[in-house]
Amino acid sequence: MTHRTYNLALIGFGNVGRTFISLLARKRERLINEHSLDFRITGVATRTLGWLVDPKGFDLDQLLRADFGDAAAADSLRHWMVAARPDAVFETTALNPHTGQPAIDHLRSALEHGAHAISANKGPVVYGYEELTALAAKMHRKFYFESSVMDGAPIFNLFRECLPAIELRGFRGILNSTTNVILEAMEQGQSFDDAVRHTQQIGVAESDPSNDIDGWDAAVKVAALATVLMKHPLKPDQVERVGIRGITKQQIDAAKIDGRRYKVVCSAHLDGDKLHARVAPQALPLSDPLAQVAGTSSVISFETDMLPALAIHEINPGLEAVAYGLLTDFLRAVKE
Amino acid sequence: MTHRTYNLALIGFGNVGRTFISLLARKRERLINEHSLDFRITGVATRTLGWLVDPKGFDLDQLLRADFGDAAAADSLRHWMVAARPDAVFETTALNPHTGQPAIDHLRSALEHGAHAISANKGPVVYGYEELTALAAKMHRKFYFESSVMDGAPIFNLFRECLPAIELRGFRGILNSTTNVILEAMEQGQSFDDAVRHTQQIGVAESDPSNDIDGWDAAVKVAALATVLMKHPLKPDQVERVGIRGITKQQIDAAKIDGRRYKVVCSAHLDGDKLHARVAPQALPLSDPLAQVAGTSSVISFETDMLPALAIHEINPGLEAVAYGLLTDFLRAVKE
Numbered sequence: 321m322t323h324r325t326y327n328l329a330l331i332g333f334g335n336v337g338r339t340f341i342s343l344l345a346r347k348r349e350r351l352i353n354e355h356s357l358d359f360r361i362t363g364v365a366t367r368t369l370g371w372l373v374d375p376k377g378f379d380l381d382q383l384l385r386a387d388f389g390d391a392a393a394a395d396s397l398r399h400w401m402v403a404a405r406p407d408a409v410f411e412t413t414a415l416n417p418h419t420g421q422p423a424i425d426h427l428r429s430a431l432e433h434g435a436h437a438i439s440a441n442k443g444p445v446v447y448g449y450e451e452l453t454a455l456a457a458k459m460h461r462k463f464y465f466e467s468s469v470m471d472g473a474p475i476f477n478l479f480r481e482c483l484p485a486i487e488l489r490g491f492r493g494i495l496n497s498t499t500n501v502i503l504e505a506m507e508q509g510q511s512f513d514d515a516v517r518h519t520q521q522i523g524v525a526e527s528d529p530s531n532d533i534d535g536w537d538a539a540v541k542v543a544a545l546a547t548v549l550m551k552h553p554l555k556p557d558q559v560e561r562v563g564i565r566g567i568t569k570q571q572i573d574a575a576k577i578d579g580r581r582y583k584v585v586c587s588a589h590l591d592g593d594k595l596h597a598r599v600a601p602q603a604l605p606l607s608d609p610l611a612q613v614a615g616t617s618s619v620i621s622f623e624t625d626m627l628p629a630l631a632i633h634e635i636n637p638g639l640e641a642v643a644y645g646l647l648t649d650f651l652r653a654v655k656e
Numbered sequence: 657m658t659h660r661t662y663n664l665a666l667i668g669f670g671n672v673g674r675t676f677i678s679l680l681a682r683k684r685e686r687l688i689n690e691h692s693l694d695f696r697i698t699g700v701a702t703r704t705l706g707w708l709v710d711p712k713g714f715d716l717d718q719l720l721r722a723d724f725g726d727a728a729a730a731d732s733l734r735h736w737m738v739a740a741r742p743d744a745v746f747e748t749t750a751l752n753p754h755t756g757q758p759a760i761d762h763l764r765s766a767l768e769h770g771a772h773a774i775s776a777n778k779g780p781v782v783y784g785y786e787e788l789t790a791l792a793a794k795m796h797r798k799f800y801f802e803s804s805v806m807d808g809a810p811i812f813n814l815f816r817e818c819l820p821a822i823e824l825r826g827f828r829g830i831l832n833s834t835t836n837v838i839l840e841a842m843e844q845g846q847s848f849d850d851a852v853r854h855t856q857q858i859g860v861a862e863s864d865p866s867n868d869i870d871g872w873d874a875a876v877k878v879a880a881l882a883t884v885l886m887k888h889p890l891k892p893d894q895v896e897r898v899g900i901r902g903i904t905k906q907q908i909d910a911a912k913i914d915g916r917r918y919k920v921v922c923s924a925h926l927d928g929d930k931l932h933a934r935v936a937p938q939a940l941p942l943s944d945p946l947a948q949v950a951g952t953s954s955v956i957s958f959e960t961d962m963l964p965a966l967a968i969h970e971i972n973p974g975l976e977a978v979a980y981g982l983l984t985d986f987l988r989a990v991k992e
Contacts, residue, residue, distance in 0.1 A: 350821050473966055474818035481817035482810035484987045485686050486980075609948065609969075621969075626980040628972045630809055633945075633957075635965035644822075644962040651820045 323356040326654065327377075329363030329404045329435070331426045332412035336440055336467075337364075338384060340410065340643040345380050347647070355651060363404030364388065371400035397426065401433040408436040408650050411444070417536040417556055420447030427463065431455045436653040440642055442468035445544040446556060462653035467645030469495065469541045470618050473634040477648065479549050486624045488550050490589035493620030494613040495541045498525045498532035499564050499584040501615060503601070506572045507581065512565070524616060534563035535584070538599040542586050545620075550588065552595045562600035575603040581611045589623075659692040662990065663713075665699030665740045665771070667762045668748035672776055672803075673700075674720060676746060676979040681716050683983070691987060699740030700724065707736035733762065737769040744772040744986050747780070753872040753892055756783030763799065767791045772989040776978055778804035781880040782892060798989035803981030805831065805877045806954050809970040813984065815885050822960045824886050826925035829956030830949040831877045834861045834868035835900050835920040837951060839937070842908045843917065848901070860952060870899035871920070874935040878922050881956075886924065888931045898936035911939040917947045925959075 328344075330337045344351075344359060351357050360377025371394040382389055394400035401409075409430035411423050420443030427437040427444050428451070437452060439445070444452060445465050456463040466476050479488070494500060501524050505515035516533070519525035531537045539559040546554040567582060575582055580603040588597040604611040609631070613619050621631035634641070664680075666673045680687075680695060687693050696713025707730040718725055730736035737745075745766035747759050756779030763773040763780050764787070773788060775781070780788060781801050792799040802812050815824070830836060837860050841851035852869070855861040867873045875895040882890040903918060911918055916939040924933040940947040945967070949955050957967035970977070 347821050354821065472963060474814060477818040478810060478814065481988075482813040482984065484984055485683050485690065609945075612943075612945065621971075627808060627970060627977050628974070629970075631967075631969035631971065633965075633967035633969060634963060635957075635967065637963060641963050648818065648820055652817075 323352050323358050325358040325360060326407040327362040327405050328359050328408050328410065328650075329365070329400075329406035330361065330410045330412065331365045332410075332414075333364050333366045333369070334412065335639050336412040336642050336646075337410070339639040340412075340646050341380060341383055343640060343643040343647060357654065363400055363406055364391075365397075365400060369393075371395070371397065373400060373403040375403060375405065397429050401429055401435070406430065406433070406435040408438055408653060410646050410650075411437070411439040411441055412646075413441055415441055415443050415531065415537065415540065417443065417531055417540045420444045424448040424452070427452055428455060431459050431461055431463065434459060434461065436461045436650070437463045438646055438649045438653065439463075439465040440467035440646060441465075442540050442544045446540055446547055446554070449544075449547050450553070462649075462656065464649035464653055465544075466649050467642045469544055470620065470632070470634050471637045471641035472643070472645030472648065473618075473632055473637070473641070474648070475545070475620065475632065476548060477652065478632070481652075483624070483626075486626050488622060488624050490587065490623045491545060491549075491620055492585065492587040492610070494583055494610050494618050495586045495620065496532055496538040496584055497616040497618065498529055498537070499601075500613065501525070502533070502564065503567070503572070503582045503584070504614065506567070506569055507576060511569060512567070533565055535561040535599040538584060538586050542588055542597050542599060546588050546595060546597055550590065550595065552590070554595065554597055558597065560596075560598040560600065564601050567601055571603075578603070580605055583610055583613065585610060659688050659694050661694040661696060662743040663698040663741050664695050664744050664746065664986075665701070665736075665742035666697065666746045666748065667701045668746075668750075669700050669702045669705070670748065671975050672748040672978050672982075673746070675975040676748075676982050677716060677719055679976060679979040679983060681720075693990065699736055699742055700727075701733075701736060705729075707731070707733065709736060709739040711739060711741065733765050737765055737771070742766065742769070742771040744774055744989060746982050746986075747773070747775040747777055748982075749777060751777055751779050751867065751873065751876065753779065753867055753876045756780045760784040760788070763788055764791060767795050767797050767799065770795060770797065772797045772986070773799045774982055774985045774989065775799075775801040776803035776982060777801075778876050778880045782876055782883055782890070785883050786889070798985075798992065800985035800989055801880075802985050803978045805880055806956065806968070806970050807973045807977035808979070808981035808984065809954075809968055809973070809977070810984070811881070811956065811968065812884055813988065814968070817988075819960070819962075822962050824958060824960050826923065826959045827881060827885075827956055828921065828923040828946070830919055830946050830954050831922045831956065832868055832874040832920055833952040833954065834865055834873070835937075836949065837861070838869070838900065839903070839908070839918045839920070840950065842903070842905055843912060847905060848903070869901055871897040871935040874920060874922050878924055878933050878935060882924050882931060882933055886926065886931065888926070890931065890933055894933065896932075896934040896936070900937050903937055907939075914939070916941055919946055919949065921946060
């Protein structure tokens, strides 16, 4: 059976980018046999490495050892696109919760050069959804971003592909792992500062965890879901946002005695034409399914006109779940 | 914008069929505007009414009052197909858990006459999957059956559309409402017989509830999921099956004291090449998410190579959820 070989290029080459390469290598045979496609990685770009290009394709084993051989470096995003000639660009740079940049520029350039634009970064979803979706349509390419919320668990694709003609009235979920793990550590007796340090040590929190602690990360997710699924464009600063800096050990202990547990609840609800969107810690009764979400697990429950509540629960995802979201976006983009 | 009008025909016209007609009527504007399609119902068939046909389309209001006007009756399935000229046939007759008939004959005839075959009946999925899927491919039509497991919650479409190149290793869920409601009533103090009567009175159990009580309904669902999603053809009698007739109030009460709750757990797990599939009541600890599934809600948790556990939870579905599954199948079939 003949198959087509696609040029893939990655902007951002941290844990997610590397895990994506491993995943591609591991699934290669299946991609060839079941999806009639193969791939080569023709571009890898990071802030420190610059715009690396290998038009014949990087060696995957070397790439995974961060050995880029004698790859040439382009002098700009534009020249990199021209040299790497990607069919799909995978954007995995860090989130800027206030502008979505420079990821939007990367994805715009990808589409302009005829590549599918696939993002694990939710910034471009809230700040660039309309523009990038329109540009993708014009270029007959796709702008997809499944990994940007709940890793590779199907959320955006679920609505796009499996829930046609449905009316989404609201949602409620636990969508930020860092605050979930911090609150759990506090429940086990740690102070806020110790809990933050613990969460950093196990690799869940970033070195500067303020985007998580202050609710920005969750607010961007709520805005992305409202914008895309509810067709109600929303910016993160329009989400009512309460962080967890104010939560004391005393509050956590009092909740515990009361049979409750603090969780950062993300929610949005349509009231007529008005959308109420909120991120805030709440002391939930243990009977609330959201109270049971532990560690890096996450859950979202959708209220629709057809199914009173449909909940998606992702339990203990690893980095591979994020990489898998990139893969599903790619396979869908080239299938269409 | 131009739209195409599709001829739809229904075999089976009980609660599900009627709810489907209401749903179509309610979503008509949206179907025209967003999916560029309209519909007319050209055939309705039941055992008592026979093979009714109205090539110009039944009046929906009359149809919902079970007023079939002066519709002609065809003398056979074949003549009905020829007269109704359906683009899609919706099969919602009662399950035969041991043969899948006569639903398989209905769906085969639909495909042979160039219609998409859409089933809310899981019998044809386990007894006719291979044949009907091959016939659909040959005829460039679709055989879809989203409503056959967990109503309209996307399960089959989820894997087909959103989880490419994934390896499903097993699943575990609560998939039978009747036994769930019976066990709950017993927990609240009723005897088995009273609980069965109560479940019939609220319209959850059928007049002969033995397919549910003896685990056949659940076994057919497990077999359907294994056959389609795990590509491991399985017949219901190959599923280890324990019904709930043997569960006593004493057992239920003892479990309660022990902090446990009886649930009929459906599961399948691959052990090498061997598939272990099982339906059986189990006394689950309350910390098990399956123990929390109440009433007609259902849940299934999938174990895959990409996402350690992905669970879909459908809470308090009504009949409209089943009808919605038929609609999603139809929209997907005509989109492809």
